[in-house]
Amino acid sequence: MNKEISSPKGFAALTKSLTESQLFGSLVISVSLLIVMLIIKPNYLSAKNIYALATVLAVTAIIGFSQMVIIATGGLNLSIGSIGALSAVIAGWAMTNAGISWPIAILLSLLTGLACGLVNGLLIFRAGGINVSFFLTTLATSSVFMGLNLTITRGNPFYGPGGSMPKGLLALGTTKIFGLPSSFYIMVIIAIALFFLFVKLSQGRQILAYGANHKAAELYGVSKFRVVLAANLLSGLLASVAGVLALIRIEAAQPNMGTEWLLMSFAAPLIGGSLLNGGRINVIGAILGAVALTIISNGLIHLKVDTYWSTLIYGIIILVAVTIDRLRYIAKRGMAA
Numbered sequence: 001m002n003k004e005i006s007s008p009k010g011f012a013a014l015t016k017s018l019t020e021s022q023l024f025g026s027l028v029i030s031v032s033l034l035i036v037m038l039i040i041k042p043n044y045l046s047a048k049n050i051y052a053l054a055t056v057l058a059v060t061a062i063i064g065f066s067q068m069v070i071i072a073t074g075g076l077n078l079s080i081g082s083i084g085a086l087s088a089v090i091a092g093w094a095m096t097n098a099g100i101s102w103p104i105a106i107l108l109s110l111l112t113g114l115a116c117g118l119v120n121g122l123l124i125f126r127a128g129g130i131n132v133s134f135f136l137t138t139l140a141t142s143s144v145f146m147g148l149n150l151t152i153t154r155g156n157p158f159y160g161p162g163g164s165m166p167k168g169l170l171a172l173g174t175t176k177i178f179g180l181p182s183s184f185y186i187m188v189i190i191a192i193a194l195f196f197l198f199v200k201l202s203q204g205r206q207i208l209a210y211g212a213n214h215k216a217a218e219l220y221g222v223s224k225f226r227v228v229l230a231a232n233l234l235s236g237l238l239a240s241v242a243g244v245l246a247l248i249r250i251e252a253a254q255p256n257m258g259t260e261w262l263l264m265s266f267a268a269p270l271i272g273g274s275l276l277n278g279g280r281i282n283v284i285g286a287i288l289g290a291v292a293l294t295i296i297s298n299g300l301i302h303l304k305v306d307t308y309w310s311t312l313i314y315g316i317i318i319l320v321a322v323t324i325d326r327l328r329y330i331a332k333r334g335m336a337a
Contacts, residue, residue, distance in 0.1 A: 023272070023284060025271070025273065026273060026285050026292065030292045033295040040299075040303065041302055050180070051176070054181055054184040055183060055184070055249055056297065058173075058181065058183035059183070059246050060294050061290035063084070063290075064264065064267075065238050066236075066238035066265060067265035067266055068268075068274055069235050071270075071276060071281060072198070072207050072279070072281045073134075073207055074130065074211040074277055075124070075130070075133075075134030075135075075211075076134050078262060079116070079138040079141045079142035080235065080258065081259060081261035082116075082141075082144075082145035082149065082258055083145055083239040084246065084257060085258035087112045087243040088109065089149050089153055090105075090108050090109050090152070091243075091247060092157070092252070093158055094108050094109075095160050096158045096159070096160055097158075099161070106169070106172075106244055110240050113237045116239075116240075117237060117239075120138055120141055120232040120235075121231070123141065124138075129224045130214055157253055159251070160251075160252075164251070165248070165251050170251065173186070173245050198281065203230060206222045207227050208281070210278075211280075243257065263314040264290075267289060267314050267321065268287075268290040270322065271288070272288055273285040292317075293314065293317075296313055296314075
């Protein structure tokens with residue numbers, strides 16, 4: 001063992017670095033929930049349940065990613081659920097009513113997410129591009145996108161041509177690879193891409209710089225228009241990917257699909273250490289936050305508890321996460337002073 005780590009000072013320094021890490025809280029929450037479920041249900045980590053957990057985790061994490069890229073700018077997106085549902089409905093309508101092949105239907109779905117992100121980005125920029133403009137704009141567009149959704153479906157789900165989704169489409173998200181669904185690996189690829197974007201690429205660093213201090217970022221030449229537009233385009237695209245994977249999971253394009261996404265979209269990145277004020281995110285932390293949410297929803301099913309309790313629990317988690325976020329922000333400002 002390394003002598004520096006084995007010494008009291010080295011161990012104390014290691015402990016301090018771990019507890020101050022953005023990942024520490026989310027890791028403790030996830031592991032604690034897992035231990036509780038293993039105590040209650042010793043066979044909780046059976047192959048069947050791991051597959052089920054991974055399937056839900058893939059959608060939950062991507063929903064969190066969609067909100068995370070907006071949080072990075074210091075904003076928020078209330079229309080993620082509506083975008084995901086509309087994207088899934090467009091794919092379902094294309095296959096069921098228009099007779100379009102599933103690969104083209106998925107492409108239309110992703111283009112729908114980009115179009116919604118474009119609308120949000122342009123409107124938010126015109127409204128000022130900071131803080132309240134995100135809230136008011138996405139509150140309005142959420143209603144618009146959901147209205148389009150209900151107009152297309154008339155409140156009825158699309159089950160695919162002939163009453164079932166094409167096997168090729170279902171295989172896209174449910175094929176087992178080393179015991180895990182292919183949707184899980186889609187989530188991993190997206191996570192790697194986002195990590196690369198925010199760590200290696202200038203566009204990602206500009207988004208973070210804008211979120212940390214938009215006035216200073218603009219003085220240094222960061223374009224508000226490009227940042228706001230890029231973040232919303234990416235958020236819309238990720239919401240549409242989540243919509244497609246949710247469609248595959250439930251094998252139907254449900255018009256009310258995204259109604260429960262808002263809370264989890266905030267909970268996953270906030271549990272994972274993202275700053276609500278913007279300027280700092282954590283991709284791995286968002287995944288750990290999604291793991292915690294997935295264990296909660298899955299655990300309620302195993303315990304035969306009404307799943308509507310999950311909404312209450314998510315709300316409490318967000319309150320705790322926001323409180324911790326605020327305390328960290330105040331402590332950071334105090335240290336800087």
